[in-house]
Amino acid sequence: MKLMEDRIRKDGIIEDGDVLKVGTFLNQQLDTRFIRTLGEEFYRLFKDENVTKILTIEASGIGLACLCALPFDVPVVFAKKAKSNNMTGEIYASSVHSFTHGTDHTAVIPKIMLSPEDRVLLIDDFLARGQALHALIDLCEQAGATIVGAGVFVEKTYQGGGAEVRGRGVRVESLAKIKSMSVEDGIEFCD
Amino acid sequence: MKLMEDRIRKDGIIEDGDVLKVGTFLNQQLDTRFIRTLGEEFYRLFKDENVTKILTIEASGIGLACLCALPFDVPVVFAKKAKSNNMTGEIYASSVHSFTHGTDHTAVIPKIMLSPEDRVLLIDDFLARGQALHALIDLCEQAGATIVGAGVFVEKTYQGGGAEVRGRGVRVESLAKIKSMSVEDGIEFCD
Numbered sequence: 271m272k273l274m275e276d277r278i279r280k281d282g283i284i285e286d287g288d289v290l291k292v293g294t295f296l297n298q299q300l301d302t303r304f305i306r307t308l309g310e311e312f313y314r315l316f317k318d319e320n321v322t323k324i325l326t327i328e329a330s331g332i333g334l335a336c337l338c339a340l341p342f343d344v345p346v347v348f349a350k351k352a353k354s355n356n357m358t359g360e361i362y363a364s365s366v367h368s369f370t371h372g373t374d375h376t377a378v379i380p381k382i383m384l385s386p387e388d389r390v391l392l393i394d395d396f397l398a399r400g401q402a403l404h405a406l407i408d409l410c411e412q413a414g415a416t417i418v419g420a421g422v423f424v425e426k427t428y429q430g431g432g433a434e435v436r437g438r439g440v441r442v443e444s445l446a447k448i449k450s451m452s453v454e455d456g457i458e459f460c461d
Numbered sequence: 462m463k464l465m466e467d468r469i470r471k472d473g474i475i476e477d478g479d480v481l482k483v484g485t486f487l488n489q490q491l492d493t494r495f496i497r498t499l500g501e502e503f504y505r506l507f508k509d510e511n512v513t514k515i516l517t518i519e520a521s522g523i524g525l526a527c528l529c530a531l532p533f534d535v536p537v538v539f540a541k542k543a544k545s546n547n548m549t550g551e552i553y554a555s556s557v558h559s560f561t562h563g564t565d566h567t568a569v570i571p572k573i574m575l576s577p578e579d580r581v582l583l584i585d586d587f588l589a590r591g592q593a594l595h596a597l598i599d600l601c602e603q604a605g606a607t608i609v610g611a612g613v614f615v616e617k618t619y620q621g622g623g624a625e626v627r628g629r630g631v632r633v634e635s636l637a638k639i640k641s642m643s644v645e646d647g648i649e650f651c652d
Contacts, residue, residue, distance in 0.1 A: 293571070294573065294574070298538060298539060298541060298570065298571065298574065299536055299537070299538045299574045300527060300530075300536060300537045300538075300539075301536050302527060302530045302531065302534070302535070302536060302537055303534060305527075306531075328519075328520045329519045329520040329523060329539075329541075332520060332523040332524045332527075333523045333524060333526070333527040333537060333539075335524070336491060336493060336496075336523075336524040336527045336528050337527050337528075339491075339493045340493065340497075340531075343493070343494060344493070345490055345491060345492050345493060346490070346491045346493055346524060347489060347490045347491075348489060348491075348520075348524075350489060350520075379489065380484070380489065382485065383485070383489065383490045
């Protein structure tokens with residue numbers, strides 16, 4: 271999507287260690303008007319899927335999911351990141367490893383928030399190795415909910431996570447697909 | 462605001478330890494349509510203030526702030542909670558004590574995200590002792606930004622935080638003001 275690629279070229283900052291910072295418009299600061307426009311694109315792609323709920327993971331996914339939920343007019347649920355793996359009670363839980371931060375945690379949602387009747391659209395900011403999406407898919411599968419697909423803002427295709435998630439049979443739509451990226455050579459998007 | 466009070470009576474769960482759970486509509490699950498309606502109320506209250514930015518704190522404030530930002534058509538910035546107090550660099554930072562969780566952390570935003578030209582509306586879910594709001598006010602003062610006020614979804618007036626924040630000269634508008642609350646006697650709102 272040209273709008274997304276242009277904005278990344280303009281305001282994204284590439285740093286060593288394969289880091290793309292989008293904090294001024296997509297993360298810690300959210301350009302709400304811009305993100306609403308992107309949400310309209312996800313709606314165009316998924317509007318025939320009878321989405322009943324949007325699922326994301328804290329913290330960076332929450333604002334994006336809420337703004338993308340507007341045209342769908344559905345509730346948003348976010349998985350909380352718990353430190354411990356031994357939570358009990360009425361929850362669905364799935365472990366997540368963050369390659370960026372080198373940490374492990376557990377993505378958790380109360381069972382009451384996801385049901386077999388739900389048709390779920392997953393939303394997340396980045397798709398690199400796919401750890402967060404795999405966890406969200408696990409949570410939906412535990413609940414018996416239908417996953418209609420995943421809407422991703424930025425996919426690093428060279429990390430392979432997108433191929434893996436698609437290999438699980440999940441439709442993934444990414445607004446910008448990065449083919450390669452480096453501080454020296456800048457960013458190249460997929461055609 | 463009757464709409465907010467009615468929803469708390471219907472879906473809020475009072476637990477021991479002065480806890481009011483609103484997770485099914487205002488926190489981990491966000492009733493986006495309902496919250497947008499509440500955002501219209503904040504707009505009615507603050508629309509003449511030339512708001513340029515909405516500031517909140519992760520994680521529970523993010524979705525609320527994004528949905529309330531719609532009628533204002535302004536960006537949202539959220540303060541991140543850092544564990545360490547010895548961060549350096551181009552940031553504003555203020556310490557926060559959570560009475561709920563018994564933890565201390567530091568609310569942090571990059572300096573680039575707040576400027577003396579900004580007229581800031583603070584948004585948060587709960588106002589109890591006021592720790593989070595005090596930190597957000599500190600961040601704005603460090604940046605030299607103007608605080609036009611704070612929009613709060615639920616205020617526990619008996620905790621005193623609201624009186625303190627108002628005592629600092631900040632206009633606080635709360636959609637529901639709880640006068641008293643207990644598992645035994647239920648909830649009583651201020652007139």
